Amino acid sequence: MQTTKKWVTGVGLVALGLVLASCSSNSSQSSQKDKTLHVTASxxxxxxxxxxxxxxxxxxxxxxxxxxxxxxxxxxxxxxxxxxxxxxxxxxxxxxxxxxxxxxxxxxxxxxxxxxxxxxxxxxxxxxxxxxxxxxxxxxxxxxxxxxxxxxxxxxxxxxxxxxxxxxxxxxxxxxxxxxxxxxxxxxxxxxxxxxxxxxxxxxxxxxxxxxxxxxxxxxxxxxxxxxxxxxxxxxxxxxxxxxxxxxVKTNSTAQNLFDSDAVQVTQITGTQVAEAKTGSLKKNLQITKLNQLYFMPWNSKRTITKNADLRRAVSYALNRESLVKNVLKDGSVAATSLVPTGNTKNPTTGKDFNTDTGNLYPYSPTKAKAYWKKAQASLGKKKLTLQLLTNDNDVNKSVAEFVQAAIEKNLKGVTVNVKSVPLTNEISTLSKGDFDLATLSWSSDFQDPVDFLNKASITNSVDFGKFDDSQYEGLIKTITAGTQSKTARYQTMQKAAKLVAEKQGVTPLYQTASAHLVSSKVGGVHFTLLRDALYRYAYWK
Missing domain, CATH: 3.90.76.10 (Dipeptide-binding Protein; Domain 1)
Structure with a gap:
């Protein structure tokens, strides 16, 4: 488990940029190679x-x-x-x-x-x-x-x-x-x-x-x-x-100002910057890349209220994920439809994306949200309850937490959500101690296989902070990781696991993150991919 590396703050992967051409465009090939690229990191x-x-x-x-x-x-x-x-x-x-x-x-x-x-x-x-x-x-x-x-x-x-x-x-x-x-x-x-x-x-x-x-x-x-x-x-x-x-460069506004002044040839932007770039003069410079990274909510299964599956289902149905990515994030992120990011894996038989086969396992339905909330009220014997939503104190994470808070309180009358924002290291420490109701986190994987995300709801994985423990789900995870199935059979088992964790809301996915970069027309060979940022060995001055 790679806690520090994998947990990211919500801004996305490191903001990288290629910068500052000191030579004229009619330089020789040799002098072009000697032009320094000034790069920004977050x-x-x-x-x-x-x-x-x-x-x-x-x-x-x-x-x-x-x-x-x-x-x-x-x-x-x-x-x-x-x-x-x-x-x-x-x-x-x-x-x-x-x-x-x-x-x-x-x-x-x-x-x-x-x-x-x-x-x-x-x-x-x-x-x-x-x-x-x-x-x-x-x-x-x-x-x-x-x-x-x-x-x-x-x-x-x-x-x-x-x-x-x-x-x-x-x-x-x-x-x-x-x-x-x-x-x-x-x-x-x-x-x-x-x-x-x-x-x-x-x-x-x-x-x-x-x-x-x-x-x-x-x-x-x-x-x-x-x-x-x-x-x-x-x-x-x-x-x-x-x-x-x-x-x-720690602020995206500073990075964009450098880009606008032609001091930076490639830089990362977020939020409203992306929305503006999509329709403005920078449209031709914008590159949006889906990442192998998922934002989700773990639930504390050791607490009576939050281990209630109907409550968790109610919350999931109360969340309009499409509205979250379009109206809050605005950075190219996409609504989660399963616990696995889109683009992570294809059906070995048909070539279809994993999420095309699962379908949308996390739809928005206020009607179903209210129905499951009634069931939760009956089984818990409570008409009202208060939940604490733990998140790290990055601006993006705060915005996501506020969206979740508002959606729950709007669709589940009687539920009050208090947001607690702390530094990421403190959040991980609090989660490790089990001192939370529900939380928001992001997980990034270095390889393309659903198991690294499905594991987030497995009791055998140290990242299962909420201690979700379902024998049927654990059986599926054990089969997936055993290495004894054919590609097709293993894929089918992972499909079953994704659907089961959605049914029981072991964790609740929110969205798949994306990175948005502005790339100058003066620079070529800059490609961001699902797994990693651009490698400069492929970059060149045009």
Whole structure:
């Protein structure tokens, strides 16, 4: 479970922007490459250590300077990187054997080898590392036991079969493991990393890159940093921009002002900014991308009132999700129709989207809301009740909470909702203690598979803060994660789980988030995808 990284504030993923062309448009190709792109981020990097990074900004930075066995192309498709090809697993889907390219090098000129992956993964599961990202490798044989201190680090199911031969052994078949390899699992050079120990990744000088760029001018606390083209990168000819400078810009209005003045070529916007851009002069510059991220409400199933399924059904039917995304968020987000984001998964037989097959499991119906509220009143023996809605204190989250509050009080006469807004870390702490009625949260996943969202209502998952525990649902989750079903059968089981959790309102989805960016016509190759922000290696000046 990746709590800090996965929980996002509602603004969406990190606001990235490409900036400040200092040369004229008729520059030579060489000088074009030397033009610095000034990029904005929503907050500073916390760490450049891929074994420890658990926030979105740090992960985004690492994706620019590190490369794993696979990566993603400009359109978000998984493609080979350090591995020479996308391999087909053997041993019932549990064994992956990779041949590594011989020309991959670290930014100090040392070759990248299979041993670098073995070292990195062993370091990640080692309890001494205290990684918050062990979930990235949990499916690898013995990873969980090692992290719990029950087995030796060297028993991890990752082996170097030669200098350029690497083998992974998983505990079971994992349909989404290619995404892990492309976005979460990276090598580390043992000699360089051990030179700095726990200080590795705390500054650019203490970080070694093997990707398209090298991290520069970051002291571990600064609000600015640079990406400089890695001269040892095996595919450096395809990297068209040599220098990127990143500056932290925390307000979207400031970022848009930079864009309007042509100081920024790409930046993220939200809310009314998006609505204005859709119809204004910036319409041609607007890119809206659905994210693999869902905003939902957990319920406290340990409290008599909020464990009442009829009350939860009443609340769900009271929420006009279409109105929420169109009139409150206004940023391209879409109303949730299941616990799984649209675009996450397709039917392996028909190619239809997961949510096309489920249909809208969370429709707006004031009539049904009132009917279920009457049932809840009867079973609870209460005509009136007060609920506390816990949320973090980001402006977007506050607006969503106010919408939920108003909708409940309007459609369920007798229900009073008090909103409690606190910093995100405090909210997670409060949820972990079970000291809440209902709350609003956002979950973002690094891979495309419904299980990472369906798990949010599973008692086996540490993110099930509300402790929803349904034996029928747990049976479905167990079957989904066992790795024994065919693709079609597993898909059908996930469909059943999505419908069951909607019926019982284990958690209540609200909307799927989207990122909205303004992209200058001067810049090409900037593509935002379901899983991640734009990778600068694909960007170029037109």
């Amino acid at each position: 907050q500073a990097i916390a760490t450049a250590d891929p074994n420890k990074a658990d926030d979105i900004v740090s992960q985004a930075a690492i994706a620019q300077v590190m490369e794993g066995l696979y990566t993603t192309n400009a359109n978000g498709k998984v493609v080979p990187a350090i591995a020479t090809k996308i391999v087909k697993p053997t041993n019932g889907g549990k064994t992956y054997t990779f041949t590594l390219r011989h020309n991959a090098k670290w930014s100090n000129g040392v070759k990248v080898t299979a041993a670098d992956f073995v070292y990195s993964l062993q370091r990640q599961v080692d309890p001494a590392t205290k990684s918050q990202e062990v979930g990235h490798v949990a499916e690898i044989e013995n990873a969980t036991a090692i992290t719990a201190g029950k087995k030796a680090v060297k028993t991890l199911g990752v082996k170097a079969l030669g200098k350029y031969k690497l083998q992974f052994t998983l505990t079971q078949k994992v349909p989404y493991f290619n995404y892990r390899l492309a976005t979460e699992i990276y090598p580390l050079n043992q000699k360089f990393t051990e030179k700095y120990g726990n200080k590795y990744g705390t500054s650019s000088a203490k970080t070694l890159s093997n990707g398209p760029y090298v991290l520069k001018a970051w002291d571990g606390t600064s609000d600015t940093w640079n990406y400089t083209k890695n001269k040892y990168y095996y595919d450096k000819k395809s990297v068209h921009i040599n220098h990127v400078k990143v500056s932290t």
